[in-house]
Amino acid sequence: MNISVVIPLLNEQESLTELYDWIAKVMQSNHFSYEIIFIDDGSDDNSWETITQLSAKDKQVKGIRFLKNYGKSQALHAGFEKAQGDVVITMDADLQDNPDEIPELYNMIIKDGFDLVSGWKKKRYDAILSKNLPSKLFNWAARRTSGVKLHDFNCGLKAYRLEVVKHIDVNGEMHRYIPVLSKNAGFNKISEKVVQHQARKYGETKFGMDRFINGFLDLITIWFLSRFGKRPMHLFGSLGVIMFAIGFGFSLYLGIDKIFLNPFGRLITERPQFYIALSTMIIGTQFFVAGFLGEIILRTKPEKKRYSIKSELNF
Incomplete structure (x- = not known):
């Protein structure tokens, strides 16, 4: 199969x-063999009924229905698990992504040898203050932090080699950082393509300003996970050593001063250096404990499903 199109959605009937x-x-028109995987992320309109009708008409249309709304990352994860095409295309269901971009994205993966190609909506039809400017700031911070040079x-419009989506774990709200997750997994051939952005035709956006706040918090998380996710003791242990060294230095100074320099001066407990x-030293010890707990949790955590599927179609 040439292409799997993975489309997460919420109330887009x-x-x-x-x-x-x-x-x-x-x-x-391009003679592709394909499948279209719709993931209904807990819609409360008639989206699932529409998907059911489409799947009855065309066996290439497949559906996954979540028991409730789990978020876009979980929807993408479910679609990636089911995808079988040599190239996996993700796009949003609101018609703001242009399917005419698919053939060129496919060629960039198959012919040009990229692992991942990300769409770049260079010209946007969103409100400038509420989405454009925060998006530019967010993307700048993501580039500086991750080292992945994308605009x-x-x-939502991206193309992946099948091996990429099978080796990355998209969870929480990490769908924004799939290129970073891919790079961390060893897939370094990442490029971008200017794509056409279209004004929303139906309904309203499901994302508000809070997604940018959450995005920056997730950026900190992914920075930590990419560098210390497999070795938390390296971070917390280093911080613990630094704090403990500072405390020990002050303790040594107080001891030398009290014994040799000023034995009849103020009590050690009356001096601010003591505190x-x-x-x-207490903070340093806590950092050590945090590092140990992180290592223990990392080695003992069970694999847990992050979403529940209510029904599937054509799988």
Whole structure:
């Protein structure tokens, strides 16, 4: 199979039939063998009914329905587990991503040898203050922190080699950082393509300003996981050594001063250096304990499913 198109969605019943027709037209005109995997992330409209109708008409349409809303990352993870195409395309269901981009994205993976190609919505139709400017700041921070030189991390339109999606673990709200996860997994051939962004045709966006706040928090998380996720003691232990060394230094100074330099001066407990020494040594010990606990949790944690599937179609 040439292409798997993975489409997470939440309450997008109005756009689904039009999106399917558009994708099918592109696939058939380019003679691709394909599958379209819709993941209904707990919609409370008639999205699942529409997917059911499309799957009855076309066996290449497959559906996964979550028991409730788990988030885009979990939806992508479920779609990646089921995907079988040599190239996996992800796109949003709101018709803002253009399926006509699929053939060139496919060629960049197969012919040009990239592991991942990310869409870049260079010209956007979003509100400038509420989405464009925060998005630019977010992407700048992501580039500086991760070392992945992409202009638009948050674009839903991406293409992957099948091996990439099978080797990355997308969880929480880490869908924004799939290129970073891919790089950390060893897939370094990452590129981008300018893609057409279209104004939303139906409904309203499901994302608010809070996604940028969450995005920056996730950026800190992924920075930590990429560097210390497999060895938390290296970070917490180093911080513990630094804090303990500061505390020990103050303690040594107080001891030398009291014994040799000023034996009849103030009591050690009356001096501020004593409390600095005590606090830093306690904090250093806590960092050590945090590192040990992180190592224990890492080695004993069981694999746990992060979502529950209510029903599937055509699998």
